[in-house]
Amino acid sequence: MSGLLLRLAGPLQSWGEHSLFGERDTLSFPSRSGLLGLIAAAQGIQRGHPLGDLHQLRFTIRVDRPGVRLVDFHTIGGGLPRARTVLTADGKRQSAATATIVTKRHYLSDAVFTVATEGPDILVTDVAAALRRPRWQPFLGRRSCPPEQPLLLDRPVDDPVAELRRHVPVPRWAPRDGSDLELDFVHEGDHDDAWQRSELYDTPTEFTRHDRRYRPRPVSVVSTPVPAARCFGRSETYQAELIRYIQGAAR
Amino acid sequence: MSTPRFIDIHALQTVPFSNLNRDDQGAPKTVVFGGVERTRISSQSWKRVIRHEVERVLGDPAVRTRRVVRGVAERLEKQGWPKEEAEAAGRQVARSAGSGIKLERSKDEQDEEVLTTSVLLYLPEAGMEELTAIAAEHRDAVVVEEAKPEKKRKGVLPGAAIAEVLGRRNGTINLFGRMLAELPGANVDGAVQLAHAFTTHSTSVEYDFFSAVDDVEQELGIPGSGHINTAMFSAGTFYRYANIDLRGLDANLGKDTAAARELVKTFLDAFITKLPTGKANATAPASVPDLVHVAVRADRPLSLATAFEAPVQPAEGHLAPSLDKIVAYAESVNTLLGADQRLWSGHTIAGRDKLTQLGDHHASFADLTTAAVAAAYGRESA
Numbered sequence: 055m056s057g058l059l060l061r062l063a064g065p066l067q068s069w070g071e072h073s074l075f076g077e078r079d080t081l082s083f084p085s086r087s088g089l090l091g092l093i094a095a096a097q098g099i100q101r102g103h104p105l106g107d108l109h110q111l112r113f114t115i116r117v118d119r120p121g122v123r124l125v126d127f128h129t130i131g132g133g134l135p136r137a138r139t140v141l142t143a144d145g146k147r148q149s150a151a152t153a154t155i156v157t158k159r160h161y162l163s164d165a166v167f168t169v170a171t172e173g174p175d176i177l178v179t180d181v182a183a184a185l186r187r188p189r190w191q192p193f194l195g196r197r198s199c200p201p202e203q204p205l206l207l208d209r210p211v212d213d214p215v216a217e218l219r220r221h222v223p224v225p226r227w228a229p230r231d232g233s234d235l236e237l238d239f240v241h242e243g244d245h246d247d248a249w250q251r252s253e254l255y256d257t258p259t260e261f262t263r264h265d266r267r268y269r270p271r272p273v274s275v276v277s278t279p280v281p282a283a284r285c286f287g288r289s290e291t292y293q294a295e296l297i298r299y300i301q302g303a304a305r
Numbered sequence: 306m307s308t309p310r311f312i313d314i315h316a317l318q319t320v321p322f323s324n325l326n327r328d329d330q331g332a333p334k335t336v337v338f339g340g341v342e343r344t345r346i347s348s349q350s351w352k353r354v355i356r357h358e359v360e361r362v363l364g365d366p367a368v369r370t371r372r373v374v375r376g377v378a379e380r381l382e383k384q385g386w387p388k389e390e391a392e393a394a395g396r397q398v399a400r401s402a403g404s405g406i407k408l409e410r411s412k413d414e415q416d417e418e419v420l421t422t423s424v425l426l427y428l429p430e431a432g433m434e435e436l437t438a439i440a441a442e443h444r445d446a447v448v449v450e451e452a453k454p455e456k457k458r459k460g461v462l463p464g465a466a467i468a469e470v471l472g473r474r475n476g477t478i479n480l481f482g483r484m485l486a487e488l489p490g491a492n493v494d495g496a497v498q499l500a501h502a503f504t505t506h507s508t509s510v511e512y513d514f515f516s517a518v519d520d521v522e523q524e525l526g527i528p529g530s531g532h533i534n535t536a537m538f539s540a541g542t543f544y545r546y547a548n549i550d551l552r553g554l555d556a557n558l559g560k561d562t563a564a565a566r567e568l569v570k571t572f573l574d575a576f577i578t579k580l581p582t583g584k585a586n587a588t589a590p591a592s593v594p595d596l597v598h599v600a601v602r603a604d605r606p607l608s609l610a611t612a613f614e615a616p617v618q619p620a621e622g623h624l625a626p627s628l629d630k631i632v633a634y635a636e637s638v639n640t641l642l643g644a645d646q647r648l649w650s651g652h653t654i655a656g657r658d659k660l661t662q663l664g665d666h667h668a669s670f671a672d673l674t675t676a677a678v679a680a681a682y683g684r685e686s687a
């Protein structure tokens with residue numbers, strides 16, 4: 055087993071769990087289906103094709119910055135004649151004034167997550183290669199959300215979860231008293247120290263366009279200390295440190 | 306030599322006091338990034354004006370409609386068909402389109418009953434003519450079938466031919482994609498990814514109190530105003546970004562390179578010149594980008610949004626420090642990813658020194674996009 059570190063950051067991201075029709079929600083951290091979709095798109099696995107070995111990947115998410123929730127007011131079909139507007143539940147037409155389809159799309163703005171991805175060596179090597187040269191554009195849950203690069207923190211790591219605990223730089227200020235910064239870690243499955251455990255329906259069998267099915271998966275959120283020395287609050291300092299980290303200089 | 310895989314286009318654009326894209330309160334849309342609020346223009350809003358511009362330039366419009374029945378019937382009536390037969394033919398087109406697409410009754414804007422398809426179709430406008438031609442070819446069969454009681458009527462037109470027309474794509478469908486569940490094989494994955502635009506610096510909404518004068522009351526010497534309200538605006542320097550997946554576009558176009566070149570060029574030009582139209586008449590925000598930077602990449606698309614994660618502080622305005630930031634960030638991230646992965650790059654900048662770090666300088670936007678297309682696809686063979 056070996057692993058990879060992915061960094062999901064950008065102005066906007068959105069990890070829908072129940073997203074259908076009008077209200078398109080987001081979880082407060084990346085979903086398993088979102089992460090698998092990101093990797094599958096990079097590998098060029100087409101919609102409707104089985105995800106194969108990708109099911110073996112295990113993700114541990116460090117919430118570097120939870121971000122701010124944003125609800126985007128998005129309209130469709132405004133200004134159309136009445137007959138072309140969307141039907142109401144009882145089959146009638148709405149008046150022209152109210153006929154526009156309104157959807158609310160939830161996003162996390164300003165969020166940063168670092169994801170430890172573990173799996174068999176061959177698979178992990180393949181995934182890394184795909185993320186370096188993705189077949190389709192990567193996006194953070196929604197196509198209009200391109201990720202910051204590098205998405206893949208490209209350096210060899212044996213134990214990516216330990217890297218998250220000790221080494222990967224954090225884009226936050228450390229506590230003033232110099233103590234460790236507590237960050238939320240989202241683990242798959244049960245965890246003894248969890249302060250929150252929930253069940254998410256976000257494990258896809260495959261990505262068909264319709265009739266997507268998801269299996270439930272337990273998730274545990276654990277508050278975990280990260281050394282104050284790895285916290286870099288100022289944007290430029292953090293970016294410079296991140297580059298140093300990727301290049302293997304910082305240990 | 307590595308193959309060009311992605312084209313990135315970045316722009317810094319200063320937009321004056323305006324409200325190009327507003328939320329349900331009428332306020333300019335916003336996003337928090339780097340801990341401060343910025344003005345945002347949603348990707349869907351900007352994409353719409355770009356799509357219309359591409360269609361206008363290429364003379365290749367697409368229609369998004371439920372009214373195929375009416376469209377075909379009107380065309381046949383113009384050819385001299387009696388009204389009933391023309392409408393029968395229109396219904397037949399919808400009936401023959403495949404089991405996922407159904408006919409529905411609804412009322413039009415004059416409250417007259419019309420038949421519409423159950424889904425919103427999206428096809429090149431020329432496709433309507435072809436649907437009409439298919440119906441005309443089978444006139445006799447149409448008349449016989451539509452004379453039967455309504456419940457017994459079936460589609461008698463060649464379904465495969467109709468599905469082929471409905472599934473056909475024009476340029477913008479190939480660029481931006483299409484979602485059509487009801488017709489197998491008609492989905493198209495877009496080749497363009499377009500990000501939400503946001504200001505490089507923090508902004509706050511400006512409240513513009515206004516009153517409207519009642520001219521008659523004014524003449525009569527009655528004090529007061531006819532209407533008072535508050536409108537919301539903002540201003541700023543935006544970072545805009547989009548990319549094109551060249552292989553994806555190629556696949557959508559069936560490897561028609563000449564069409565791909567034309568679409569890419571038209572898209573890049575439209576990205577540069579078009580602005581969303583919200584409150585445009587009230588604010589005249591018709592600016593052009595201050596900087597456009599295009600890169601052809603071999604590995605992955607690369608957004609430079611991170612350059613502005615720390616909000617730009619004004620120093621002789623926001624534009625000059627934004628330029629410094631984008632240059633510095635582009636340099637560092639390109640070094641990190643491997644400078645050889647950026648196969649070509651170029652830029653056009655208004656009224657300032659050339660930015661050598663952002664590739665070749667081009668005097669005009671058109672020169673820049675022409676050079677980008679040549680870098681992606683090779684020089685045009687004469």
